[in-house]
Amino acid sequence: MTNLFSAATTPTERRRAFRAGLAGDRIQRLPGAFSPLVARAIADAGFEGVYVSGAVVAADLALPDIGLTTLTEVAGRARQIARATELPVLVDADTGFGEPMSAARTVSELEDAGLAGCHLEDQVNPKRCGHLDGKEVVPTDVMVRRLGAAVSARRDDSFVICARTDAAGTEGIDAAIERAKAYADAGADMIFTEALRTPADFEKFRAAVDIPLLANMTEFGKTELIGAELLEDIGYNAVIYPVTTLRIAMGQVEDALADIAATGTQTGWLDRMQHRSRLYELLRYAEYNVFDQKLFTYRRPPGD
Known part of the structure; x- marks a missing residue:
């Protein structure tokens, strides 16, 4: 019988599946889940993985994405989501919630929570949304130490550690590429370059970096929305849609509440529920x- 209270597969099995997907020919598509139930829907729709966005965890707590959430809050929500699906779950771990030792503890906690992997970014702590202006990045050597601590804390070699760089928007794509190479040398399994703008930017990055690459297709930001098929053709290995399900849900919630407030009934929404x-x-x-x-x-x- 299906295990009703947790995933039937082990965390290591899901991590290995994620790594196998990243090494395969098909791009791994990871919509964001703001709840375990959404993760179930993502699996039913046929996607390859689930993403847990730090911005979404913050928004669900009615907080802005400026580094206010804690490791406990993010790991707790990610654990709930990972429990509810057989798909591998990748989680946004911001800057590691502190200095290198904190990044090491973050990896340990996320492994214990059953996640398939996480990404750590090179912003100054506390961070801000990657598609806002005014970001600051730490020196490359600081991020290398952050990654080194995270890699050293990993107990399951199949757990994926992804390095995110926000340098493209502050220092330019060439500098971001050099950072990506340094992060790969520090032990990162995958690179996530935030706020690239055009397909040509993604192509340039792919041509320069050898390890798996993750694309962020978030709405209303600096990046042109590119279909998964084109990203796959460019050579990207994974794509996240971090806030999409939350934005869809909240858009519908606000419209429905306004209609109910005006009419006194929800009957006009029955066929949209x-x-x-x-x-x-x-x-x-x-x-x-x-x-x-x-x-x-x-x-x-x-x-x-």
Whole structure:
């Protein structure tokens, strides 16, 4: 029987699957999940992985993405999401929540939480959203120490440590490429270059860096939205859609609340809601019923 309370596969198995996907010919697509239930929907839709965005964890707490969340909060939400899916989960670990020793502890906590990998960035701590102006990056040697500490703390060699650089927007693409090479030498398994603008930028980066590359297709930022097929053709190994599901959900929530406030009823939104029966499918009500009908006696109503 399916394990109802956690993933059936082990964290190491999911990490190895992630690494195998990164080494394969197909780009790994990782939509962001703001909850475990969204992670279930991502898996049902046929994606290769799940992403947990630091900006989304902050937004869900009604906080801006300026380094206010803690390791405990991020690891806790990421653990909940990883528990609910068989897909590998990559999490945004910001700057490692402190100095190199903090980055080492971050990797240890995220391994324990069942994540497939994380990315650490080279912004000054506390950081800010990668698509805002006014970012600052630490010197390359500081980030190399940050990465070195993270790699040294890794107990499972299959756990993926990705290095994010925000230098393209502050120092230019050539400087970001040089940083990426230094980060690869420091032990990073993958490079994430934030806020590249055009396909030509992605092509330039791919031509210069040998290890797997991750693209960020976030909306309303500095990057032209590029389809997964083109990114795959360019040679990128993974793409994240970090805030997409939250933006879709919140857009619908705000529109619906305004309509209900004006009309006094939600009836105009019934055909735009997830139906109760579909929600129950994602929640696996029927499987819980099989597990113990004495404790749980849900029956789907006729026609539901």
